[in-house]
Structures are given as C-alpha cells and as structure tokens.
Amino acid sequence: MDRIKGFIGQLQEFYILSFHGLMGILRRPFYAQDMVEQMNYAGSGSLFVVLLISLFIGMALSLQLSAELSRLGLKMYTGKVVGISIIREIGPVLIAVVFAGRVGSGMASELGSMVLGHQVDTLRVFGVDPVKKLVTPRILSAVAMLPVLTVIGDAVALFGAYYIAVFVSHQSGTFFWSSIRDILTYENVLAGSIKPFIFGYLISCISCYMGLSTKGGAVGLRRTTTKAVVISFIAIIVADFIMTRVLLYILGFTL
Amino acid sequence: MIEFDRVSFSYGNRLVLNELSFSVHEDERTAILGGSGDGKTTILKLIVGLLRPDSGRILIHGEDIAEKAEEGLRDIRIKFSIVFQEGALFDSLSVKENVAFPLREYTGMTEEEIDQKVRELLRRVGLEEAIGHMPEELSGGMHRRVAIMRSMAAFEPKMFLYDEPTTGLDPVSADVICKLILDLSERGRGYIIVTHKVFDAFRLANRFMFLKGGRIVFDGDRQALLGSTIPEIRIFLRELNLNQNQ
Numbered sequence: 001m002d003r004i005k006g007f008i009g010q011l012q013e014f015y016i017l018s019f020h021g022l023m024g025i026l027r028r029p030f031y032a033q034d035m036v037e038q039m040n041y042a043g044s045g046s047l048f049v050v051l052l053i054s055l056f057i058g059m060a061l062s063l064q065l066s067a068e069l070s071r072l073g074l075k076m077y078t079g080k081v082v083g084i085s086i087i088r089e090i091g092p093v094l095i096a097v098v099f100a101g102r103v104g105s106g107m108a109s110e111l112g113s114m115v116l117g118h119q120v121d122t123l124r125v126f127g128v129d130p131v132k133k134l135v136t137p138r139i140l141s142a143v144a145m146l147p148v149l150t151v152i153g154d155a156v157a158l159f160g161a162y163y164i165a166v167f168v169s170h171q172s173g174t175f176f177w178s179s180i181r182d183i184l185t186y187e188n189v190l191a192g193s194i195k196p197f198i199f200g201y202l203i204s205c206i207s208c209y210m211g212l213s214t215k216g217g218a219v220g221l222r223r224t225t226t227k228a229v230v231i232s233f234i235a236i237i238v239a240d241f242i243m244t245r246v247l248l249y250i251l252g253f254t255l
Numbered sequence: 256m257i258e259f260d261r262v263s264f265s266y267g268n269r270l271v272l273n274e275l276s277f278s279v280h281e282d283e284r285t286a287i288l289g290g291s292g293d294g295k296t297t298i299l300k301l302i303v304g305l306l307r308p309d310s311g312r313i314l315i316h317g318e319d320i321a322e323k324a325e326e327g328l329r330d331i332r333i334k335f336s337i338v339f340q341e342g343a344l345f346d347s348l349s350v351k352e353n354v355a356f357p358l359r360e361y362t363g364m365t366e367e368e369i370d371q372k373v374r375e376l377l378r379r380v381g382l383e384e385a386i387g388h389m390p391e392e393l394s395g396g397m398h399r400r401v402a403i404m405r406s407m408a409a410f411e412p413k414m415f416l417y418d419e420p421t422t423g424l425d426p427v428s429a430d431v432i433c434k435l436i437l438d439l440s441e442r443g444r445g446y447i448i449v450t451h452k453v454f455d456a457f458r459l460a461n462r463f464m465f466l467k468g469g470r471i472v473f474d475g476d477r478q479a480l481l482g483s484t485i486p487e488i489r490i491f492l493r494e495l496n497l498n499q500n501q
Contacts, residue, residue: 037347113346114346117341117343117346118339118340118341118343119343119344119345119346121300121305121339121343122339122343122345124305124325125303125305125332125337126332126356126357126360126361126409127329127332127333127360127361128360129325
C-alpha cells in the first residue's frame with residue numbers, strides 16, 4: 001500500500017513540476033542566458049551524433065528495403081517506402097531516443113549533482129525558484145531543439161537512403177527524389193513534425209524530475225540517471241504509438 | 256532569536272529529529288555536535304525553511320516559519336547567511352559570477368559596481384587573484400572562503416549558519432576558515448556551527464549542544480561539556496586529547 005501511495009505521490013510531483021516548468025515561460029524573471037546555454041548543449045552539442053546515426057540508419061533502411069523490394073520487382077518504390085518510414089516514424093523516434101540518451105541523461109546527472117552538492121538549496125536561499133532557473137530553460141531548449149534536430153536528421157537519413165538506392169542498388173536518382181517529393185504531403189509532414197515537440201517536452205520533464213529527486217550520493221545519482229533514460233525511452237515509444245493512432249485518425253488515414 | 260518547539264522531522268520512515276526543543280540568540284556562538292546522519296544539517300535547513308518539520312514550531316523572532324509559503328520565506332532567509340558543506344559553489348559559474356550571483360538577484364547594482372564589490376569581498380579573503388577561476392580549480396579551503404563571501408555579498412546577515420565548515424580540510428586551511436569565521440562575528444553577529452570536529456568547535460563556540468537519537472542530550476558551556484559523562488561525548492572528546500597531545 002505504501003508503494004502505491006509513494007508512486008501516486010511521485011506522479012503528482014512530476015505533473016506539478018512539468019506544469020510549473022512550462023508555465024515558467026510566462027513569469028519573470030526570464031533566464032535568457034541559461035536558455036541559450038541549454039539550447040547550445042542540446043542542439044549543436046547533439047548535432048554530430050544525430051548526423052552520424054541518421055546517415056547510417058537511412059543507408060541501412062535503404063539496403064534492407066531495396067533487397068526486399070527487388071525480389072518483388074518493386075525496387076523503384078524504395079524512395080517512397082524509405083521516405084514515409086523516416087519522415088513519419090523512424091526519424092522522430094530514433095532522434096528522440098538519441099536525444100534522451102545524450103541530453104536527457106546529461107540533464108538528470110547535472111541536476112542530480114547540483115542537488116547533492118546543495119547548489120539547488122543555495123538557489124532557494126538566494127530567493128531563486130529552482131524550477132524557473134533550472135527546469136524551464138531545459139524544457140524550452142528540448143522543445144525547440146529536438147524538432148530542429150529531427151528535420152536535419154530526416155534530411156540526412158534520406159540522403160543516406162538516396163546514396164544506397166542510386167550507387168548500390170542502381171536505381172534512378174531522379175525517380176528517388178520525385179518519390180520523396182510525392183510523399184512530402186501536408187499529412188506526412190504534420191505527422192512527423194508534431195512528435196518531436198511532445199518527445200522533447202517528455203524527455204526534459206522526466207530528466208529534470210529525476211535529477212531533482214536525486215538522493216543518496218554517487219549510487220543515487222547513477223540510479224536517477226539510468227531511470228531518467230529508461231523512463232524517457234518508454235515514454236517515447238508509448239507516446240509515439242498513441243500519437244500515431246490519434247494522428248492517423250485525425251488526418252483521415254484508413255487502416 | 257531562533258526557537259525550536261517540539262520539532263520532529265523524518266526522511267521517509269527514518270525519524271531524524273524527535274520533538275526537538277531549543278533556542279538560540281543571534282549573538283551566540285553555538286556549536287551543534289553529533290554523529291553523521293544525526294540531523295545536524297537538517298536543523299540548519301529547517302531554520303531557513305529549506306525543509307518543513309513534520310510537527311512542531313520553528314520561531315524566528317517569534318514568527319512561525321513552518322507554515323510560511325516559499326515566497327514568504329525570502330524575508331527570513333536574508334537574515335541568515337548559510338554556508339553549506341564544501342561551499343556549494345555553482346560549478347558552471349566562475350568565482351566572480353558565483354559571488355556576483357546574489358548581487359544580481361537582490362540588488363540593482365550596475366556591472367561596474369558588482370565588479371568592484373566582488374573584488375572587495377575576494378580581497379578580504381585573499382582570493383582576488385582567483386576571480387576568473389572556475390570552482391573546479393579551487394582547493395577545498397578556497398571553495399569555502401568564496402562561499403562565505405558569496406553568502407554575505409548582497410545583504411548584512413544577522414547570523415551565520417555553517418555546515419561542517421572545516422571538514423575535509425588540512426589543518427592550515429581549517430585554521431584560515433576558523434579565523435575568518437571569528438573575524439566575521441566581530442561585529443556581534445553570532446553563528447551556529449554544525450560539525451563533528453570537536454577541536455574546531457572548541458575554538459569557535461562558547462555554547463555546545465550534542466545531538467543523539469534526534470534529541471539534544473547535552474546543552475551547556477565548555478566546562479560542562481568537558482565534564483560530561485555521556486559516552487558519545489567522551490568519544491568525541493578523545494579528538495581534543497589527541498590534538499592537545501600533538
């Protein structure tokens with residue numbers, strides 16, 4: 001019974017932190033410099049990893065689909081299938097997972113070490129709201145940077161897929177890009193571009209909550225960092241399924 | 256005046272303070288002694304409202320802070336200057352930015368005035384040279400000197416609260432910190448020092464409390480402490496004998 005109560009209590013604290021963290025953008029003071037620093041860390045800091053992973057995922061996906069579609073005599077549809085997979089599903093989810101692993105774990109461990117080192121208490125003593133100073137800039141940076149990284153990652157993954165389709169699978173480059181142009185419809189772009197905003201919010205809220213609830217020294221810090229990443233992964237996958245279901249319904253796709 | 260009136264506090268199921276009652280005047284030099292995990296730091300955090308008691312009242316100048324909202328605690332907190340264990344400097348800020356932090360939050364000083372004030376404070380503790388350093392480049396003693404100056408940068412506190420100010424320092428650095436603590440209290444400002452280093456406590460305080468099992472089992476002056484027959488206090492006093500023999 002105590003465990004259930006504890007879990008409900010944590011859930012309540014998480015909702016309150018997520019709400020206040022987001023509402024912080026409407027209240028003074030605005031910590032613009034902290035926000036820029038966080039955006040730099042989350043955005044430019046993650047760019048190289050995102051580029052690398054997206055390129056290879058795009059190439060691997062193109063290889064798999066070219067091989068499979070060749071057997072069915074449908075090789076020319078590689079661009080279309082790869083494009084839809086990347087833009088609607090794989091791009092947003094994969095880049096969110098990379099973001100949670102790199103940026104989310106960083107947020108949790110940084111805030112956790114600030115808690116353990118009494119830096120968060122010091123902020124409160126100085127009359128500074130830790131949620132406003134620490135959580136709001138991180139939420140905003142994640143919500144702003146993850147969609148940007150997703151767009152860049154999608155583009156690079158498509159380029160990787162194009163390279164394999166044209167130079168390995170010997171398909172027409174013009175046809176590949178015209179297939180991609182065909183699938184860049186309002187529905188597909190919307191389905192792929194809403195997700196990163198939600199994923200960014202979830203990752204930053206989970207990571208900040210975990211970091212700020214750190215207890216118990218180095219072992220506690222390890223535990224909360226691991227929890228932040230694992231829970232973020234689960235949240236991404238579950239939220240992706242729910243959003244996909246809802247978006248398909250709203251956009252009028254029939255199953 | 257700080258008054259604890261039957262204050263209890265627990266972390267989860269672990270009761271740390273059990274109906275604790277005591278009072279301390281602002282001009283007193285008090286040392287709270289006790290073992291690790293006995294709730295010494297918890298007392299300091301309760302005084303400035305960083306933690307809320309499970310039950311009981313905490314009166315600061317007769318005002319109960321236990322029920323106050325976070326915004327209302329700001330006026331209470333500026334009366335105290337609290338220095339946490341190991342200094343708690345912000346890792347991401349330089350020494351200058353650390354000391355300037357409360358000045359930016361609390362005052363409307365210009366950048367030039369802030370720079371001047373920070374230099375003046377750091378000069379006082381012989382650290383003006385370290386103004387551009389990051390906290391990771393400082394020794395433990397330097398950390399604490401910067402933290403002490405930061406804690407009193409923006410306002411004149413009525414009382415200092417020190418959490419293990421000399422723990423983990425070599426004797427020379429500990430001596431510098433003790434002299435600084437005594438120097439800052441020259442103007443009649445008292446302090447509460449929480450420590451398990453009885454040698455430093457003897458040097459700094461004239462009133463001693465000993466915490467055990469969530470209660471104060473001893474409250475008295477130096478002579479009374481030396482004559483105490485409480486086994487835990489006798490163990491603590493061994494450190495004093497060792498230092499004297501050396």
